[in-house]
Structures are given as C-alpha cells and as structure tokens.
Amino acid sequence: MTDTAFDRPPGDPSMPAESEERESAGVLVYTIGLLLAVGLTATSFWVANTGLLWGPGVPLGLVVLAVAQMGIHLVFFLHITTGPDNTNNVLALAFGILTVILVVVGSLWIMADLNHNMMPRPELMNLHMQH
Amino acid sequence: MNIAVALSDVPPELAASEAGPAPKRVVVAYGFWIFLLSDIVMFATLFAAYAVLARATDGGPNGVQLFSQTSVAVETACLLASSYTCGLMSLAVKSRRHLGTYFGAFVTFALGLAFLALELREFADMIVRGDGPQRSAFLSAFFTLVGCHGLHVTAGLVWLVVMMVQVVLRGFHPTVQRRLACFSLFWHALDIVWVWLFTVVYLMGVRA
Structure with a gap:
C-alpha cells in the first residue's frame, strides 16, 4: 500500500524506494542541515561580539540569521517542503507564524507607544506619588 | 475515465x-x-x-552582567547536536534497526541532559547571588521564558526514556513508530525555540 494519494506528515522525509539508498540520503540531509545550522550559529555569535559591524544594525542582523536558521531547521530536520503533499503542513505553519508575528510585534509596538505617550512629567510623577 | 483506465496499465x-x-x-x-x-x-x-520587560531591571543586574556567552555556546552546541542525533535515530526507527535506535536515543538523551545541567547551574548561580525571579521584572520574564523551555526539554527527556522502554517491550510496533515520529518533531521544534532564545535573550542581551 502506498500513501501517494495522501498528504505527507510533517517530519517525514521523501524517500527513494531502495532501502540502502534512502538511509544514506537521509543521513546526508541531516548532515547538511547540521553543517548549515552550525555555520549560522557561529555567525550569530561572531556578529554579536565583533566590533567591525555597525552597532545599531546588529540586532536586525541577528534576527535575520535566526530566521535563516529556523528555515534550515524546518527544511532539513522537519522536512517541510513546498511539494503538493505538504500543503496542509505549510498552511498550518503559515498560520502559526502569522499568530507569532502578531503577538510579538503587536506587544512591542503597543508597549513602546505606551511608554512614549505615558511617560509622566516630573510634576505629574510627584502627584502620582502622593496618592 | 474508465476507458482511460482500460487503455493504460498504470x-x-x-x-x-x-x-x-x-x-x-x-x-x-x-x-x-x-x-x-x-x-x-x-x-x-x-x-x-x-522583550517588553527586558529593560525593566529595577536597579538590578542586566543581561550584560549576568550572561556567560561560553556557557550559552556550549548549551547551543549540545542542543543542536542532539537534534542531529535525534534525526539519525528517526532514520534508524524507519528502517527498524534496534542498535541504531538505542544508540541515537542514548546520545540524544546524554546531550539533552548536558544542556539541562548547564542551564540549571546557570539558574542556581543567579539565584544564589540574589538575582532570582523576584529581583526584577526583567529577571521574572527571563526565568519564565528560559525555564519554560527547560521544562519542555525535561519533558522531552522523560518522553524519550518512556519511548525506549516501549521499543524494548513492544519492538517497532506501528503505535510506537508513530509516537517516536511525534517525539522527533517535538525535539526539533524545541531546537527552533532555542535558536530564538539564544538570539533574543543571550546575544542581544550581552550587547544592550
């Protein structure tokens, strides 16, 4: 029985029929993923510690590196692909990412705005302290 | 359509x-x-x-004073390597090799335990110095976030032991294989969370 008519579950690599071949192909995929992830991690640590880069740009660079590494993990370790048998997995992931972005960016935006607008002037601060 | 079926063998x-x-x-x-x-x-x-509370240190220590990058780098290496061995273990499970499964599970467990030990030592050091979760809003958020990830890793380690007992008792039964597939998804997802943890908490923290 084959599963060709069905979606591929997440974490399930696409495998050639031959058993020997698929074993070594699977190892190769994980090894490539590991090497890429190690490279990106090392770059992140370097970026955070070097004085060569423009300071204010470093946090953005770190976020970009983390996004890249998340992509590596998703593709090489969780085997999320763009294939038609992966549509459900990708859609669920996209909704998850949307929710994460809304929660994190929304919180940061609202709280930064709040800090900016509600910063009490010194005399107000004193009034506040009397109560 | 039926005619097409009759005409082709496939x-x-x-x-x-x-x-x-x-x-x-x-x-x-x-x-x-x-x-x-x-x-x-x-x-x-x-x-x-x-992220909202990272600067609310209430006069207490901030990330620059608290975090050791060496320790974080070792923790990251442990978790990444354990993610890799977990992947190799799932390959062994797929081709029903007992020895590969046990070995992969053992290395994954050992690396996960090393990660957890390093994290607990870091936490213990901070609490002993009086920089526990009650010190400031920053530290409350830090212990909640990193501790929650640590709890997930702990749960993963317990799950891995349970799964190995099931492999011993029931062999590669389809149920056991499904559970092992879920475990490896869980373990890889924890590694993705850790990527964001070391980026946001530790690497951005030591620059602030």
Missing part, C-alpha cells in the same frame, strides 16, 4: 474525495504538528513579555 491516482481517510500515521503527525504550533504561539507570548 492505475490513476485516486482523487482526494475517493481516497478514503488518511492513514493514522499522517493524521497523528499532523495533529501533533498543530499542537507544536500552538506551543510555539505560547512561547511567542513569553518572548513578547520578555
């Missing part, structure tokens, strides 16, 4: 509406994928709380 792929229910393997892994995504949304709320 049976056509069934339409989705005719294929019947998906195999349990697919349904279980997809359900677990949904759970993982909701778990990641929960982590996102903790990340948001941490």
Whole structure:
C-alpha cells in the first residue's frame, strides 16, 4: 500500500524506494542541515561580539540569521517542503507564524507607544506619588 | 475515465474525495504538528513579555552582567547536536534497526541532559547571588521564558526514556513508530525555540 494519494506528515522525509539508498540520503540531509545550522550559529555569535559591524544594525542582523536558521531547521530536520503533499503542513505553519508575528510585534509596538505617550512629567510623577 | 483506465496499465491516482481517510500515521503527525504550533504561539507570548520587560531591571543586574556567552555556546552546541542525533535515530526507527535506535536515543538523551545541567547551574548561580525571579521584572520574564523551555526539554527527556522502554517491550510496533515520529518533531521544534532564545535573550542581551 502506498500513501501517494495522501498528504505527507510533517517530519517525514521523501524517500527513494531502495532501502540502502534512502538511509544514506537521509543521513546526508541531516548532515547538511547540521553543517548549515552550525555555520549560522557561529555567525550569530561572531556578529554579536565583533566590533567591525555597525552597532545599531546588529540586532536586525541577528534576527535575520535566526530566521535563516529556523528555515534550515524546518527544511532539513522537519522536512517541510513546498511539494503538493505538504500543503496542509505549510498552511498550518503559515498560520502559526502569522499568530507569532502578531503577538510579538503587536506587544512591542503597543508597549513602546505606551511608554512614549505615558511617560509622566516630573510634576505629574510627584502627584502620582502622593496618592 | 474508465476507458482511460482500460487503455493504460498504470492505475490513476485516486482523487482526494475517493481516497478514503488518511492513514493514522499522517493524521497523528499532523495533529501533533498543530499542537507544536500552538506551543510555539505560547512561547511567542513569553518572548513578547520578555522583550517588553527586558529593560525593566529595577536597579538590578542586566543581561550584560549576568550572561556567560561560553556557557550559552556550549548549551547551543549540545542542543543542536542532539537534534542531529535525534534525526539519525528517526532514520534508524524507519528502517527498524534496534542498535541504531538505542544508540541515537542514548546520545540524544546524554546531550539533552548536558544542556539541562548547564542551564540549571546557570539558574542556581543567579539565584544564589540574589538575582532570582523576584529581583526584577526583567529577571521574572527571563526565568519564565528560559525555564519554560527547560521544562519542555525535561519533558522531552522523560518522553524519550518512556519511548525506549516501549521499543524494548513492544519492538517497532506501528503505535510506537508513530509516537517516536511525534517525539522527533517535538525535539526539533524545541531546537527552533532555542535558536530564538539564544538570539533574543543571550546575544542581544550581552550587547544592550
């Protein structure tokens, strides 16, 4: 029985029929993923510690590196692909990412705005302290 | 359509509406994928709380004074390597090799335990110095976020031991294989959370 008519579950690599071949192909995929992830991690640590880069740009660079590494993990370790048998997995992931972005960016935006607008002037601060 | 079937030897792929229910393997892994995504949304709320409170140190220590990059680098290496060995273990499970499965599980467990030991030592050092979660809003958020990830790793280690007992007792039964597939999804997802942890908490923290 084959599963060709069905979606591929997440974490399930696409495998050639031959058993020997698929074993070594699977190892190769994980090894490539590991090497890429190690490279990106090392770059992140370097970026955070070097004085060569423009300071204010470093946090953005770190976020970009983390996004890249998340992509590596998703593709090489969780085997999320763009294939038609992966549509459900990708859609669920996209909704998850949307929710994460809304929660994190929304919180940061609202709280930064709040800090900016509600910063009490010194005399107000004193009034506040009397109560 | 029937004529086409008669003419060609290759049976056509069934339409989705005719294929019947998906195999349990697919349904279980997809359900677990949904759970993982909701778990990641929960982590996102903790990340948001941490990011908002990261500067609320109340005169206490900040990240620059608290975090050791060497320790974080070793923890990252442990978790990344354990993710790799977990992948190798799932390959061994697929081809039903007992020895490969036990070995992969053992290395994964050992690396996970090393990660946890380093993290606990870091926590203990901070609490002994009086920089526990009650010190400032920053430290409350820090211990909640990093501790929650640590709890997930602990749960993963317990799960791995339980799964190895099941492999010993029941062999590569389809149920056991499905559970092992879910475990490796869980373990890889924890590594993704850790990527954001070391980026946001530790690397951005030591520069602030």
